[in-house]
Amino acid sequence: MYEKETEQLQKIVDDSRRIVFFGGAGVSTESGIPDFRSADGIYHQHYRYSPEEVVSHTFFLNHTEAFYEFYKEKMMILDAKPNAAHRKLAELEQAGKLTAVVTQNIDGLHQAAGSKCVYELHGSIHRNYCMDCGKFYSAEYVKGSAGIPRCECGGIIKPDVVLYEEGLDSGTISGAVRAISEADTLIIGGTSLVVYPAAGFIDYFRGKHLVVINKSETGRTVRAELTIAAPIGEILGRLEVR
Ligand SMILES: [Zn+2]
Numbered sequence: 001m002y003e004k005e006t007e008q009l010q011k012i013v014d015d016s017r018r019i020v021f022f023g024g025a026g027v028s029t030e031s032g033i034p035d036f037r038s039a040d041g042i043y044h045q046h047y048r049y050s051p052e053e054v055v056s057h058t059f060f061l062n063h064t065e066a067f068y069e070f071y072k073e074k075m076m077i078l079d080a081k082p083n084a085a086h087r088k089l090a091e092l093e094q095a096g097k098l099t100a101v102v103t104q105n106i107d108g109l110h111q112a113a114g115s116k117c118v119y120e121l122h123g124s125i126h127r128n129y130c131m132d133c134g135k136f137y138s139a140e141y142v143k144g145s146a147g148i149p150r151c152e153c154g155g156i157i158k159p160d161v162v163l164y165e166e167g168l169d170s171g172t173i174s175g176a177v178r179a180i181s182e183a184d185t186l187i188i189g190g191t192s193l194v195v196y197p198a199a200g201f202i203d204y205f206r207g208k209h210l211v212v213i214n215k216s217e218t219g220r221t222v223r224a225e226l227t228i229a230a231p232i233g234e235i236l237g238r239l240e241v242r
Contacts, residue, residue: 024191082113084237
């Protein structure tokens with residue numbers, strides 16, 4: 001399956017020198033990280049609040065312990081490994097064909113695969129800071145702490161992830177916008193493009209080739225040259241870097 005599409009994508013990649021990859025939750029689901037928004041039956045039996053409610057700034061401040069219960073279990077999947085998509089994107093960067101990865105994911109798997117230029121629009125579970133003194137803590141420390149993770153100074157540790165009601169980091173935004181606006185090819189993968197403001201980034205693309213690879217249909221109409229309805233790792237994994 002997908003031979004024709006893969007061949008078309010290979011031609012586009014061969015023709016490109018400044019690829020930017022824009023990825024969403026679908027890139028990580030193939031590494032076993034579930035999209036926390038995909039509320040399932042088990043979720044509703046266990047938690048009283050919706051995922052969006054829990055992962056909000058207000059909820060973090062008012063129900064810190066419940067926030068961490070959900071966050072540690074559903075969003076900190078620390079044993080996840082990069083998949084074929086992460087590895088191929090790192091390989092393309094190393095070969096000088098890809099300039100940046102822009103991601104909505106917070107799991108750090110692009111860096112784990114070797115990617116250097118990664119704009120993490122929603123932050124990272126691997127960066128955690130004391131709200132009082134600013135001391136840094138690892139994801140392992142946060143996940144392993146009982147209840148609310150606390151600093152040695154007694155302050156509460158907050159993950160450097162963008163919660164609902166919080167703004168995106170301006171440096172990350174400008175870097176991502178610059179990379180996308182200078183790209184000759186933009187590959188959008190594993191996202192339904194419904195999460196704003198991240199979805200608005202696509203409008204900055206002025207290059208030649210726009211490709212969308214996503215298992216399900218995208219949430220907004222994109223004037224893509226090539227659309228592949230398939231798992232992202234399966235498609236990218238087949239690309240030859242030359
Ligand atoms: Zn502290």
